[in-house]
Amino acid sequence: MFTQKLRRPAALAAAVVTVAALALTACGGQTSSSGEAGPATGKVTLWMYPVIKDETASKKFWQDTEAQFEAANPGIDLTIELQTFDKRDAQISAALAAGSGPDVVLITPDQAATYRNVRGLLPVGDAVSKDKKSFYPNTLDAATFDGELFGVPLFQNINTTAYNTKVFKDALP
Numbered sequence: 001m002f003t004q005k006l007r008r009p010a011a012l013a014a015a016v017v018t019v020a021a022l023a024l025t026a027c028g029g030q031t032s033s034s035g036e037a038g039p040a041t042g043k044v045t046l047w048m049y050p051v052i053k054d055e056t057a058s059k060k061f062w063q064d065t066e067a068q069f070e071a072a073n074p075g076i077d078l079t080i081e082l083q084t085f086d087k088r089d090a091q092i093s094a095a096l097a098a099g100s101g102p103d104v105v106l107i108t109p110d111q112a113a114t115y116r117n118v119r120g121l122l123p124v125g126d127a128v129s130k131d132k133k134s135f136y137p138n139t140l141d142a143a144t145f146d147g148e149l150f151g152v153p154l155f156q157n158i159n160t161t162a163y164n165t166k167v168f169k170d171a172l173p
Contacts, residue, residue: 041075047083047092047102058082096120109142112150125149 052058062080069078081102083091089111095101096118107115115121125148132140135153143151 039075043077045079045102047081047105049083049085049106112143113145116145116150121150123148123150128152
């Protein structure tokens with residue numbers, strides 16, 4: 001499913017597929033008379049936050065992603081609602097408190113810890129168990145609380161430091 005080599009747009013689309021599938025795990029599919037689960041069906045709402053700077057490109061990307069997901073999963077009605085970062089914590093907290101809001105939402109590990117503590121998240125370890133080796137262990141550790149996995153890595157950032165060399169030269173004796 002995920003690998004460390006995915007590029008940003010592909011990773012985002014894969015994330016949508018993954019999180020929608022995780023949400024549908026709870027919805028379940030139809031069960032045949034033999035007891036075998038059929039394809040998942042139902043509606044899933046995803047709140048997504050800006051990850052593509054250009055607003056027009058972002059809207060098009062997510063509309064295309066939604067359409068592709070629904071084409072590949074005909075029993076699923078996926079709705080991707082683009083949100084803004086301002087007041088994000090308050091918005092998600094209010095939705096959790098009211099028992100409303102999305103089925104799936106993009107959050108960070110620190111937010112996962114908070115929302116888990118108010119019983120706003122369910123563990124996802126079983127849903128990704130066969131793909132766990134595709135992730136760096138430390139990225140899974142960041143979303144693991146009390147031995148249960150509550151998130152799936154999406155971004156892997158590389159940071160660097162920029163500094164003013166004149167300040168350092170001036171500070172040296």
